[in-house]
Amino acid sequence: MNVVVKSKLAGLILAFSIIFFGLESSYSILLFLVVMLSIGIPHGSVDHIIAFINPKARKFDSKPIFYLVYLSLIVFNIILWVISPFLGLLVFLIISCYHFGETQVIGYNPTDNKILNFVIGANILLSLFLNNIVELQEILYILPQFASLDLSAFDSVFFLLISVAILMLSIVNFEIKRKVPLYAEITILYMVFFHTDLLTSFALYFGFCHSLPMLMLEFKEFKTDSFMKFYLKTLPFTILSIIFGFLLYQFNNDLLTSDNLILFVFIIISSLTLPHVFIMKDFVKDK
Amino acid sequence: MLNFIFDAASIAPGDFTGFTFFIGSVSMLAATVWFLMQHGQVDKKFKDSMLVAALITGIAAVHYFYMREQWVLDGSSPTELRYIDWILTVPLMVVEFALLTGVGMRKLFWASVVMLVAGYFGESGVTGMLDAQTWGAISGLAYFWMAYEVGCLSIFGGPSGAVGNALASGSGKIPEAGRMLQWFVLVGWAIYPIGYMAGTDGWYTFVAIDEGAMNIIYNVGDAINKIGFGMAVWYAAKS
DSSP: OOHHHHHHHHHHHHHHHHHHHTOOGGGHHHHHHHHIIIIITGGGTTHHHHHHHSGGGOOOSSHHHHHHHHHHHHHHHHHHHHHOHHHHHHHHHHHHHHHHHHHHTTTTSOTTOHHHHHHHHHHHHHHHHHTTHHHHHHHTTTSHHHHTOOOTTOOHHHHHHHHHHHHHHHHHTSOOTTHHHHHHHHHHHHHHHHHSOHHHHHHHIIIIIIIHHHHHHHHHHHTOSOHHHHHHHHHHHHHHHHHHHHHHHHHTTTTOOTTTHHHHHHHHHHHHHHHHHHHHHHHTTTO | OHHHHHOGGGSOTTOHHHHHHHHHHHHHHHHHHHHHHHHTTSOGGGHHHHHHHHHHHHHHHHHHHHHHHHHHHHOOOOHHHHHHHHHHHHHHHHHHHHHHHSOOHHHHHHHHHHHHHHHHHHHHOTTOSSOHHHHHHHHHHHHHHHHHHTTGGGGGTOOOOHHHHHHHTOSTTHHHHHHHHHHHHHTGGGHHHHHHHHHSOSTTTTOOOOHHHHHHHHHHHHHHHHHHHHHHHHHHHHO
16 A cells, blocks of 8 residues: 555545544634644645755755745745735635645546646535635635625535536546546545545545645655654754744734634645745656 | 444444444445455456445545444534535546446536535535525436436447447446446436435425434445445456
């Protein structure tokens, strides 16, 4: 069993445990934070090394140039969110769709079909959002485009049905080497999205279907003796990211209420995601 | 956890419907374990089929635990949970045909999308367009298209779609397993339109079935369909 499957299996067991035991939604923020801090952020914290050890990703002449470009993208993303939250969200979604899809197809299809990568990622995010749409609407109420939507006529089954139907049509209309296992895996994800709240769904998907498999692939690429040695290498930038998030929070503390705290978390995630996506695009090329 | 799975004591004495929910949940769980164990025993080309068989019963097991819980708590019919289960598992059952034959996934997926979406629209009335019997007819047509494609009519010497032909000309025990699957689609899946007719208004109002009885039919039918489907695939794979 390869590392990607093992990682996803760990997530599946955790997901089923949460569904069976009926984890209170008040604990979802805790689960989200634990997963983000232990797996989510660390998987992107070695981008500065990945960018130089992977022959297909050597686009930067020197480390200072790499950091300059990387940090500029983060700053650009924050400015975008400040100027237009809608545009910030749109860019984040488009980039995330591609990135999530690209890593999701590993093991099922080569990652060079960019449209497929985008469509698969879009399917996953669409299902995550559709199956938790009321919760999402509460979070994104500051965006008038979402606040004015009236969803009262639809029940949760409708959204599950729509997301499964779109997935089925997406899968059959693309050339994919292993269509059925890919479809089957995403079906399990959809079930988890349906039965858990938004934060738990995102934590389970992002942690165990995306970040942990990537972390394990990075570990293989590093060729270090032990996983612990590799994990320690992720810590400096993980800690820096947490400090960065904390400072942003403090800076905006007077603007943030419990209602838009989750939105703030999304801004932080999107800022860390944007430059990471470009590094991982090259990293997964031959996976 | 164990209490949650095996807590049959909470089902009231004489509650036969509740008992079938319990049987449904544990039999689906047992089948999942069985299919996963067999996954390691079968030839490489059947591994995906066994995994999908385990997934079908696994997803059903999760929802049957929920359904049993709801039935025991307030005696209400867990229609919503049934739909969630069917939305996730019907496409996977259809996929088994494509895995065995290597053809027809596109047609079968389209047919199942139309069947499920039209069925849901008819039963929920969410669109505000067309009546339940029209949506039911659309859903039924998709079902018959699927039945034709997988070769159900060939049981009686009738014509068959590409999937049915591929099943008939398959190697090893695929033709025999294919025939079992065709019977499941033709007879086993008939419980779903019956349930639809019992739950909606139309020319078929004479199909009035007591809610408890309907749940028994669904529970027994679901268990036979889902576990039987997997067993038929395993039959083809074990050779």
